[in-house]
Amino acid sequence: MIDLKYLQKNFDEASVKLAKKGVDGETLEELKTLFANLKEVNSTLEVSKAEQNKMSKLFGQYKREGKDVAELKAKVDANKEIISTLQTKANVANVALQNIALAMPNFPDDSVPHGADESDNIELKRVMKPRVFDFEPKEHWALAEMNGWIDFERGVKLAKSRFSVLRGDAARMERALINFFLDCNAKKGFEEVCVPFINNASMLQGTGQLPKFGDDLFKIEGEELYLIPTAEVPLTNLYNDEILTAKELPILLTGYTPCFRKEAGSAGRDTRGMIRQHQFDKVEMVAIANPNQSAEIFKMMVENASDILTQLGLPHRVVELCGGDLGFSAAMTIDLEVWLPGQNKYREISSISNTKEFQARRAKIRFKDNKKNSLVHTLNGSALAVGRTLVAIMENYQNSDGSINTPEVLKKYM
């Protein structure tokens, strides 16, 4: 959640920032008004409550002294009415405020380039030259069929479309990749954790998936529980509603989880192959950091993910997201896009974001900094999306006969 006090005091500046992310001024204006109203109602309410508390204390005193309380009771009863009215007003205002505030995206960092969508993103650099093929490289679904690696039909039979089954060496390579990624992250100081793949609504709100993006989540019927769309949710919320000490920061976490997404807005996109599935494996990095550490950690996370791709021999590029392409919670994001020779283009394989204090404010993750409590910064990034890495290996390591070589670093894992 954005800082409403800041919005109040620096409305114009905040409007400019959020315009970068495509937020119209009207909603922002509404938010500001609601906030001001709530403050006013609350302050009058507080005065009445203070009055009520005083009178109640007096009431007890009168009783003990055997004095007559009839007159006082009349006063107290009248005040009670006023409080009840004000309280109702305050509750309504608060709900309205929360509804808008929780749906308001994060401020983009000042460094974030302007732009409307993906096409305005900025390529920072390319790592490794794509291999030159002396034959026409095939797309991964063709290779999958030739090698019996992916069973799309039976995946659909078991669940529905956008589910698939990995078989044989593909299944083993999926597992090898998970282990390889976790080991790489551990070397960079990330603690490995194994978490529930189902989280409750409050956690999903903490990281920003709820209330606005519920349509993209698989919900457990009859319960306030959801299949996680990314390990970012359980890893970040590990410290939900906690006050950490400055000493224990930064907390670096990594974990493997499957991710479940309804892909509600993606009908027709990437329908073929394994690029966009309802369930996919991912190894995630999360950092809970002191604000003065977060820039450096962000850089480290990007380098780590890029380094893993390099170790796997996968050409990729580093892309800085523009304001319009930035996710809801992110203040800044860098994507890594891997080269897919079969598709002849770069495709996202990792997304690393600094949400600054946006998630920390929602999830109430704070740290004690000489007596004072401050919000932490939270960062998250994939290292890496496992299924897409498998796809990248298939396309980059294919031979003319359709067979697929194993990347050197993966051999000891298989």
Next chain:
RNA sequence: AGAGAGGUGGCCGAGUGGUCGAAGGCGCACGACUGGAACUCGUGUAUGGGGCAACUCAUCGAGGGUUCGAAUCCCUUCCUCUCUGCCA
């Protein structure tokens, strides 16, 4: 899933209608003592909101109710523990 017990501050634990944001202990921080430390003694030590501040409002798992007044009574709900059942 059924039966019973219970959820209080960083932890333990008292508190069954008012003077309780909460005794006492532990832990922690600071100070005194010491060459230094332990011991001992003193002081301090929840969170969120409003206010420059004095101060004030809210919070005793969560939500609602009774009452002038609720940690304390009532209802709902979540969670934990024990026993039974089931299961990896």
